[in-house]
Amino acid sequence: MENNPLSPHIQIYNWHISSLVSISHRITGIINFFTITMSCLWVSLLLLGETNYEIVKLFLNSFFGKFILIGVIWSFSFQILSEIRHFFMDLGYGFEIKITKITGLIVIIGSFPLTIFFYILGRYLV
Amino acid sequence: MVQINLPQNSKINKGKYFKDKTGSKNIRKVNVYRWDPSTSENPRIDTYEVDMDNCPSKVLDILNKIKNEIDPTLAYRRSCAHGVCGSCAMNMGGKNGLACTKSHSEIKGDIDIYPLPHLKVKKDLIGDLSGLYKQYQSIEPWLKNNSKSKTTEIHQSQEDRAKLDGAYECIMCACCSTSCPSYWWNGDKYLGPAVLLQAYRWIMDSRDEDRKERLQKVADELKLYRCHTILNCTSACPKGLNPAKAIAEIKKMLATT
Numbered sequence: 469m470e471n472n473p474l475s476p477h478i479q480i481y482n483w484h485i486s487s488l489v490s491i492s493h494r495i496t497g498i499i500n501f502f503t504i505t506m507s508c509l510w511v512s513l514l515l516l517g518e519t520n521y522e523i524v525k526l527f528l529n530s531f532f533g534k535f536i537l538i539g540v541i542w543s544f545s546f547q548i549l550s551e552i553r554h555f556f557m558d559l560g561y562g563f564e565i566k567i568t569k570i571t572g573l574i575v576i577i578g579s580f581p582l583t584i585f586f587y588i589l590g591r592y593l594v
Numbered sequence: 595m596v597q598i599n600l601p602q603n604s605k606i607n608k609g610k611y612f613k614d615k616t617g618s619k620n621i622r623k624v625n626v627y628r629w630d631p632s633t634s635e636n637p638r639i640d641t642y643e644v645d646m647d648n649c650p651s652k653v654l655d656i657l658n659k660i661k662n663e664i665d666p667t668l669a670y671r672r673s674c675a676h677g678v679c680g681s682c683a684m685n686m687g688g689k690n691g692l693a694c695t696k697s698h699s700e701i702k703g704d705i706d707i708y709p710l711p712h713l714k715v716k717k718d719l720i721g722d723l724s725g726l727y728k729q730y731q732s733i734e735p736w737l738k739n740n741s742k743s744k745t746t747e748i749h750q751s752q753e754d755r756a757k758l759d760g761a762y763e764c765i766m767c768a769c770c771s772t773s774c775p776s777y778w779w780n781g782d783k784y785l786g787p788a789v790l791l792q793a794y795r796w797i798m799d800s801r802d803e804d805r806k807e808r809l810q811k812v813a814d815e816l817k818l819y820r821c822h823t824i825l826n827c828t829s830a831c832p833k834g835l836n837p838a839k840a841i842a843e844i845k846k847m848l849a850t851t
Binding site for chain 2: 565568
């Protein structure tokens with residue numbers, strides 16, 4: 469059996485909503501890990517004086533910086549919604565195919581308005 | 595380990611093209627994965643033009659038609675043709691299922707037929723499932739009752755029997771396990787949905803006295819917790835069962851007892 473070929477797997481298998489949410493959950497989790505680390509470092513820069521802090525602030529207010537910022541907020545929004553979905557799954561609910569599709573769609577679509585909400589909240593209200 | 599690309603000897607080439615000879619106007623193209631163990635060639639995709647006017651409704655009927663009328667060298671497993679034996683499990687149109695219960699009208703465009711994903715191929719559409727059977731054996735799928743003196747039947751209430759619904763119907767076709775990305779990357783250690791559903795079936799059996807040991811046995815980072823609720827298993831199951839829910843129930847039992 470050593471030389472027998474391996475049948476194709478991820479190359480041919482269809483994506484479903486549930487598998488898409490699952491892999492996105494993982495990717496956003498990794499992004500969030502780095503984001504939290506970076507923002508901790510950013511806050512630590514305060515200790516080294518105002519100018520270092522200002523540089524990062526300037527970057528985040530540039531077009532590219534805003535792009536990254538909004539991307540990161542989306543990553544958090546997605547993770548939050550997906551985590552709520554996982555929470556119910558851990559309790560043993562929401563495993564029927566139809567329900568996983570609905571909750572998966574809520575996570576994917578809902579992450580965008582939640583991003584806008586968090587952005588506005590951070591920009592103007594806090 | 596996660597290996598996205600196929601190994602060098604598994605890269606798929608373009609194969610032969612079998613043109614329709616019946617002159618039918620209702621033709622569908624069927625792409626079938628082929629590999630012949632007697633040669634050292636890589637796998638290939640053969641394309642068959644099949645006359646759909648004289649073909650019954652299921653994918654298995656197409657394969658039978660190809661084997662009987664076009665190319666007798668095609669190899670695939672099949673037996674009951676009624677979704678009971680689980681022999682004809684394969685990947686059709688990008689999703690695992692039983693060829694005998696899957697209607698070809700559900701598949702749009704050309705029909706792509708592959709063996710079950712991420713298995714060593716024995717020939718054409720036949721994958722090697724011996725690893726899965728070994729794992730099945732490892733959960734000891736038989737009733738364990740330690741009282742030797744008791745010779746009468748062991749009673750089970752209707753409620754307790756109802757707990758096995760959705761687990762005992764499994765035909766071990768391996769559609770679920772081979773649809774699971776976690777099982778692709780960790781198939782040597784992770785038990786996979788099919789085997790875990792059976793583990794659940796024996797854990798839940800009121801007549802079984804080995805419940806605690808059974809739970810302890812699957813409580814393992816790799817054996818059980820590699821399930822990340824991707825839910826490919828539940829959407830693939832041709833019997834409409836829910837292995838993902840069974841795995842979640844096992845996790846819940848381990849967390850609460």
